[in-house]
Amino acid sequence: MAFSRISRLDPPSRGIFRKAVVMLCSLLASIILLHLLTERCASAVSSTSPSPDRSSSSASGRASGLFGDLRSKRLVYEWTAGSDLESYGAARRASSRVLADERARQDLELELPGESFMLPAPDLVASRRVPARFAGKLSPLGEGSKKLPQALIIGVKKGGTRALLEFLRVHPDIRAVGAEPHFFDRNYDNGLEWYRELMPKTLEGQITMEKTRGISAMSRDTKLIVVVRDPVTRAISDYTQTLSKRLTGLIDTSWSAIQIGILRQAPGQLAAVLPHWTRSCSWSGERLISDPAGELGRVQDFLGLKRIITDKHFYFNQTKGFPCLKKAEGSSKPHCLGKTKGRTHPNIDPEVVQRLRDFYRPFNMKFYQMTGRFFGWDD
Numbered sequence: 001m002a003f004s005r006i007s008r009l010d011p012p013s014r015g016i017f018r019k020a021v022v023m024l025c026s027l028l029a030s031i032i033l034l035h036l037l038t039e040r041c042a043s044a045v046s047s048t049s050p051s052p053d054r055s056s057s058s059a060s061g062r063a064s065g066l067f068g069d070l071r072s073k074r075l076v077y078e079w080t081a082g083s084d085l086e087s088y089g090a091a092r093r094a095s096s097r098v099l100a101d102e103r104a105r106q107d108l109e110l111e112l113p114g115e116s117f118m119l120p121a122p123d124l125v126a127s128r129r130v131p132a133r134f135a136g137k138l139s140p141l142g143e144g145s146k147k148l149p150q151a152l153i154i155g156v157k158k159g160g161t162r163a164l165l166e167f168l169r170v171h172p173d174i175r176a177v178g179a180e181p182h183f184f185d186r187n188y189d190n191g192l193e194w195y196r197e198l199m200p201k202t203l204e205g206q207i208t209m210e211k212t213r214g215i216s217a218m219s220r221d222t223k224l225i226v227v228v229r230d231p232v233t234r235a236i237s238d239y240t241q242t243l244s245k246r247l248t249g250l251i252d253t254s255w256s257a258i259q260i261g262i263l264r265q266a267p268g269q270l271a272a273v274l275p276h277w278t279r280s281c282s283w284s285g286e287r288l289i290s291d292p293a294g295e296l297g298r299v300q301d302f303l304g305l306k307r308i309i310t311d312k313h314f315y316f317n318q319t320k321g322f323p324c325l326k327k328a329e330g331s332s333k334p335h336c337l338g339k340t341k342g343r344t345h346p347n348i349d350p351e352v353v354q355r356l357r358d359f360y361r362p363f364n365m366k367f368y369q370m371t372g373r374f375f376g377w378d379d
C-alpha cells in the first residue's frame, strides 16, 4: 500500500524520498557504531588502565604493610634515622604513586583522566611549572587525587599554627585539611590509608598540607614548617586557655604547659626536626602577628611557591587586635580567626613572668644555637 503510494510519486519527489531513506540509514548506523565504541572504551578503560583510586588503594595496601612494620617501631617526637624512614618514604611513594624520579612522577600524574577539564588559573600558570590544564584549585569534575601531606605545619601548642595554615590556604597551590586529623598523636594506628583519605584532592603542582602537633616517622620528602613562639608568652597563652591557677604562685616546672616550652619547642622538637633541617625551617609566631606578609613570603619561598600571598591580603583588625585576611579562601569576605585565637591574656605578676624568663633562658640559648637563629625572646 505504502509502496504503491510511493510509486505514484512524481520523479523529483522519489529522489528526495530516496535521499531521506539513505540519510536515515546512515544516521542509524552512526548511532549504533557510536554506541558500540563507547561500550568498548568503557570496558577497555576499566580493564586495562587502572583508575588512580584503584591503583592507589592497592599501593596503599602495600603501604599499610610497610607501615605496619613502622607502627611497632614508633617513637613519638623522635625521628628515627635510616631504615624506618626509608620504609615510610617507600610507603608514601607507593601509596601516592609517586616515583622517585621527578620526571616519571610528572608523567604518571599526567595520566589522570579528565585532565582537559581542569580550570585554568592564569597567575598559577605563570608562577610554576604547572601545565595550563592542571592549573587551578579545583576542577569542575573534582579531579585530582588524595595524597599524603607534602608539607606539615608542626609547632608548639599556641604557637600560631592555625593562623599560618589559614593564611597559607589562600594560596592557589595549597590544599589543606581544615580540621586537625590528629594522626600522629591520636590516630596513628588507623594507618596511612585512613590518613590519606582525609586529605583534599590535589592537582599536579599543588601541595597537600595539614597542621599537626606531634610527629613521628615521616617521609624524608616531607617539608616541615615549625612554628615557634616565645615560651613565656606561649605558656601564658596556654594558661589563658586552660584557666589554670598554677602560674600565679611558684612556678611548677612539671606542669605540662611549662614543659611544652622546653621539650617540644626547644631540644625535643628540634631533635625531631634537625636531621631533616634542609626540609624544615622554623617560623616565628611573633612575626606572624607583627608581619604576616613577610613571614608568609618566607614560607612560600620555603615551599617553592610563587609569592602570591602578600601584604595586600591582610589588614589589621583593631577590634581583634590581630591581622586578618581581607578575603578568606573561597570567599570574598574578610576573615579573622575565631574567638579561641587571640584571647586577651590575663595580667601575670611581673615577678612570675621574670621567673619564667629566667627558667627558659638556657633552653632558649640552646634553641638559638641549634637553629642558628636569634628569636629575641629573652628581653
Ligand SMILES: Nc1ncnc2c1ncn2[C@@H]1O[C@H](COP(=O)(O)OS(=O)(=O)O)[C@@H](OP(=O)(O)O)[C@H]1O
Residues within 6 Å of the ligand: 156, 157, 158, 159, 160, 161, 162, 163, 236, 237, 238, 240, 285, 288, 289, 322, 323, 324, 337, 340, 341, 342, 343
Ligand atoms: N592572625 C591571628 N589571629 C589570631 N591569633 C593569632 C594570629 N596570629 C597568631 N595568632 C596566635 O595564635 C595563637 C594560637 O596558636 P595555635 O593556633 O597554634 O593554637 S593551638 O595550639 O592550635 O590551640 C594565639 O594565641 P592567644 O593569643 O593566646 O589566643 C594567637 O596569639
